Amino acid sequence: MSPAMKSLHISLTAFLLAPARLLTITRADGTVYRFAESQLPITIGGNTWTPLGGLVTLSAMKHTIDGSVPSTDIDVAMKSGGPFDSVDIERKMFANALVQIHVVDRDDPVIADAYFTGRIGQTTYGAPQYCKFSVRGATAKAKGNMMQHFQAMCRTDLGSTLCKVPIWPVGGTHFTTIARSTPYPLGHFVRVNVTGGTTPAAFAERAFEVTGEGTTAASQPSYDITIGNSTTDGSCVLTARDSWTRYGQVVDIVDDGHGIIIDRDPDARAVDGWFAQGLIYFRSGYLFGQAEVIANWDQSDKKLTTFMNMGNGALAVGDYIEFNRGCDLRKVTCDQVFHNSKNRRSEDDFLGVDLLTASSPTSAGSANPLPATLPPLFNLRTLVE
Numbered sequence: 234m235s236p237a238m239k240s241l242h243i244s245l246t247a248f249l250l251a252p253a254r255l256l257t258i259t260r261a262d263g264t265v266y267r268f269a270e271s272q273l274p275i276t277i278g279g280n281t282w283t284p285l286g287g288l289v290t291l292s293a294m295k296h297t298i299d300g301s302v303p304s305t306d307i308d309v310a311m312k313s314g315g316p317f318d319s320v321d322i323e324r325k326m327f328a329n330a331l332v333q334i335h336v337v338d339r340d341d342p343v344i345a346d347a348y349f350t351g352r353i354g355q356t357t358y359g360a361p362q363y364c365k366f367s368v369r370g371a372t373a374k375a376k377g378n379m380m381q382h383f384q385a386m387c388r389t390d391l392g393s394t395l396c397k398v399p400i401w402p403v404g405g406t407h408f409t410t411i412a413r414s415t416p417y418p419l420g421h422f423v424r425v426n427v428t429g430g431t432t433p434a435a436f437a438e439r440a441f442e443v444t445g446e447g448t449t450a451a452s453q454p455s456y457d458i459t460i461g462n463s464t465t466d467g468s469c470v471l472t473a474r475d476s477w478t479r480y481g482q483v484v485d486i487v488d489d490g491h492g493i494i495i496d497r498d499p500d501a502r503a504v505d506g507w508f509a510q511g512l513i514y515f516r517s518g519y520l521f522g523q524a525e526v527i528a529n530w531d532q533s534d535k536k537l538t539t540f541m542n543m544g545n546g547a548l549a550v551g552d553y554i555e556f557n558r559g560c561d562l563r564k565v566t567c568d569q570v571f572h573n574s575k576n577r578r579s580e581d582d583f584l585g586v587d588l589l590t591a592s593s594p595t596s597a598g599s600a601n602p603l604p605a606t607l608p609p610l611f612n613l614r615t616l617v618e
Contacts, residue, residue, distance in 0.1 A: 253339045255282045256291055256307070258353075259331040261394050266316055277342050288316065291334070303370030305349060307332070311362045313522040322364060323512050323524035324401045327353050328393035332368045356390065358526070387567065388578040391560035397576050399440050400477045400557045411441070411449060417469050419446040425471070427456045433480030433516055433555045438499075440477070445470025478557045479503075480516075481535075483550050490544025491528075493537045495554070505532050510559030513537060518552035527556060 255275065258266040268289050269275045269282035276282075285291070290308040311319040321327065334349040351370040358364045392400030399422035410426040417423065421443040428435045437458045447468030456464045456473070463472045481495030493513070500507065508530035515523050520543075529538040537556060560566055564581045567573050 252336055253342075254291060254348075255335040255337055255344075256285075256289065257282075257331075257333045257335075258307075258327070259333075260326055261329060262326065264326075271339050273339075275337065275339065275342050277337070277344050303349065303351065305332075305334070305351070305368050305370075307353075307366040307368060308359075309364060309366065311364060317364075319362070319523050320514065322356065323514070325356075325390055325393045327356070327366065328390060329353060329395060332366075354388070385564075385579055385581055387560075387562040391571075392557075395576065395578060396573065398477070398560075398571050398573050399442075399474075411453075411466070411471075413449055413453065414451050414467070416448045417443045417446060419443055421446075422474075423471070425453075425456050427458055432553050436476075436480075438476045438479055440474045441471040442474050443469060444472045478514075478555050480553065480555045483548060483552045483554065485550065486544055486548060487536070488538065490542035490548075491539055493539065493543060493548065493554070495535050495537065498532075498535060499556075503530060503532055506530055507532070508537060508556055508558055510561060511557045512559075513539065514555045515548070516553040516555055518549050519547055520552070527559060 253275065254270045256266075256268045256270075260266075267280060267282040268285050268291075270291065271282075271284055274281050274283050288310050292306040292308075309317040311317050311322060313319060317327075330353045332349070332351045332353060333347045335344055336348045337343060337345075349370060351368040353366045354369050355367045356364055357367070387396075389395040392398055411417075411423040422440050423443070424436050425439070425441050426435045427437050427439070439458050439460075441456070441464075444463060445465075445468075447470065449469050450467035454464060454466055456466075456471075458473050460473050460475050463470050479499035481497055481499055483493055484496045485494040486492065487494060506529060508527045511527045513525045513527055515521055515525075525539050525541055525543070527537055528540050530536070531538070537554075558570070560571070562579075564574075564577065564579070567577045
């Protein structure tokens with residue numbers, strides 16, 4: 234069905250002589266980004282929206298009447314240390330971020346009701362250093378008939394605010410450790426530099442879970458890194474968990490720059506393919522602060538394979554890297570690897586049209602016979618009723 238036209242709010246159409254869209258992105262951690270489709274900054278009520286300037290490209294907003302949620306896409310240029318830092322993006326810092334789009338008059342800007350409000354969902358990658366945020370609108374405000382879209386694959390990214398698996402425990406960027414004299418809530422995860430070192434080894438491949446909320450001490454105590462053991466830090470109790478993020482040092486670069494050989498066996502769980510679809514974080518050298526997707530892991534050779542070419546002097550022998558387990562979005566992985574079924578975003582046992590419209594298995598010559606065995610959550614009476 235073709236997209237339906239949507240009229241601007243009546244209070245806007247009266248004065249929109251030089252229209253400009255204002256884009257506001259508010260991350261879950263409270264960081265706010267403001268951009269304007271204009272050549273000059275636009276300031277309203279003490280807040281300034283900076284010109285897009287090639288850093289951000291905002292697509293047309295789609296509003297339909299077929300039950301689909303209103304949506305738009307945001308293309309951003311990733312840059313280490315910039316507004317859209319590649320490490321922040323890979324760490325899912327923009328997952329579920331609030332997106333608001335206002336339409337104003339550039340010559341007389343006044344904020345009215347948001348023309349579009351949504352949340353960042355899936356992130357995809359295109360040209361090098363560019364990515365696309367898919368933004369889905371607020372379903373409660375959609376007009377027309379509403380319907381739910383079902384799928385068997387998980388709809389959220391590993392480590393996102395919806396997934397909640399602590400792939401990269403909260404703690405800032407790069408080597409930032411747990412903060413001193415800071416309150417932490419129950420269930421929060423942090424990294425702790427347990428040795429005072431400056432390489433990834435200092436974090437001992439542990440994620441510490443807050444199992445007793447409280448406030449950390451002014452000085453860091455000695456941490457027990459034995460998995461399952463707890464450390465009292467001020468009034469806060471933190472328990473050591475095996476981290477999904479591991480580390481290594483580059484000893485060779487092979488396969489025309491796509492293969493990275495590291496110096497150690499990083500994880501006893503890491504069979505072939507374990508880190509596939511995960512991420513590599515570069516912790517030293519020319520690529521420091523950047524991240525790259527892992528294509529495969531070869532346990533016997535201790536080799537990480539990347540989609541992008543890491544050769545040509547970009548990556549060097551001796552560089553430190555960290556990397557995490559990936560997720561193929563399947564139910565078996567969520568259940569048996571991450572033990573995270575309660576946060577899975579899919580409908581794995583949905584029957585589908587064929588089963589819902591099937592006839593009795595005893596019907597002779599039925600073109601669409603009902604299977605003799607139904608999923609555990611359903612029975613024939615349920616289907617009939």
